[in-house]
Amino acid sequence: MVLPRSHALWAGARSFDEYAGEFRTTAASGWGKRRFRTLGLRIGGELVASCKRYERVLRCGERTFAAAGIGAVYTPAELRGRGYATALLGAFLDAERDAGTDLAYLFSDIHPAFYARLGFVALPSRTIALRADLLPGERVTVVALGDGDAAAIRRVFDALDARRPFAFARTPLEWDWQRLRAGSSEHPGQVLRLGVRRGRGLAAYVTGRRVPLADAFVLDEFAFARDEDAGTLAPLLRAAAGDLRTIRGWLPPAVARDPLPRGAVRARTSAIAMLLPLSAAFRAAFRARPLERRAPADPCWSTDHI
Ligand SMILES: CC(C)(COP(=O)(O)OP(=O)(O)OC[C@H]1O[C@@H](n2cnc3c(N)ncnc32)[C@H](O)[C@@H]1OP(=O)(O)O)[C@@H](O)C(=O)NCCC(=O)NCCS
Secondary structure (H helix, E strand, C coil): CCHHHHHHHHCCCCCHHHHHHHHHHHHHCHHHHHHEEEEEEEECCEEEEEEEEEEEEEEECCEEEEEEEEEEEECCHHHCCCCHHHHHHHHHHHHHHHHCCCEEEEEECCCCHHHHCCCCEECCCEEEEEEHHHCCCCCCCEEECCHHHHHHHHHHHHHHHCCCCEEECCCHHHHHHHHHHHCCCCCCCEEEEEEEEECCEEEEEEEEEEEHHHCEEEEEEEEECCHHHHHHHHHHHHHHHCCCCEEEEECCECCCCCCCCCCEEEECCCCEEEEEECCHHHHHHHHHCCCCCCCCCECCCHHHCC
16 A cells, blocks of 8 residues: 555645545545546556546637546655656556547656656746735725535636636536545645625635745635626735735636736746647647746646646
8 A cells, every 4th residue: 555655755734544534535535436546556466656547627728638637656765766657657648548538747746857758748837926915905895705605616716717728627526626625634724715795696716725834825726707806806815814924826827817916936846737748639739829938827726736
């Protein structure tokens, strides 16, 4: 079993029991049963390398593409350097090509050269940091959102998502996955969901965690229903930060990034997004829409991280 060994790497703030418990809950969930698998390479009965497979759909304009996400690539320390992880990933990619998957993607925590050797291309992967007290504090009423707001949050997310040139589709199953992730104790801090109401609906929302030890509000994602609601974003973020100095997170994707002040934008040193086109159809779509390092926005939300 990999978990006792990978715990030191990936448990974050969780004890081993919490880490293993969350893994089991995730795997047993409706989302887990349909969209998530663990894969391993065995030699003579011994597990020599493993990884996770996530299934998602990527929308590019009007088209959709089948995407396979790769996470938690792992070889036990004493077996490294013998080509096991490369062999596992090679077999993974061959199987995906045969099954008609359009692209593979991952978020590299190691030097991207390892995955580049398999053909993966690094995508813009940055962070943004904003000083909370420099954000305009317009007078809007910010409210804490609860479980009863889930449908309204989805509607606002969908409204913004539909305007993005490409995005991972978020189906009801993926919303369940997001709910499980929000309940995880992997990251320290208090989970926050704030919104601005318009009539009986929602104009905008923001989710993330308040981390007093880091003096920061760590942003997960936000959305606004219409362009005229984008002005509520700065006061929402300011309210989320409260007395904390900084707001930071992944640089948001296109459309969402526009209303954010410029902030301090830096390249990420971990969770570097990488992609490998597998089908001719996706290769053509990818070529037509190059994702440059200097693009003003990043390709996805941190909530897409696997
Ligand atoms: C990364 C990892 C899976 C590689 O497993 P492996 O079975 O040793 O991989 P392979 O034998 O197929 O390839 C070895 C090559 O990986 C590359 N590699 C290993 N660690 C690397 C790193 N941190 N950055 C870049 N390349 C790395 C090296 O180039 C190495 O080649 P070398 O032995 O000639 O120097 C393994 O080191 C591991 O489990 N690390 C801890 C978990 C981890 O960080 N996983 C990646 C998460 S994105």
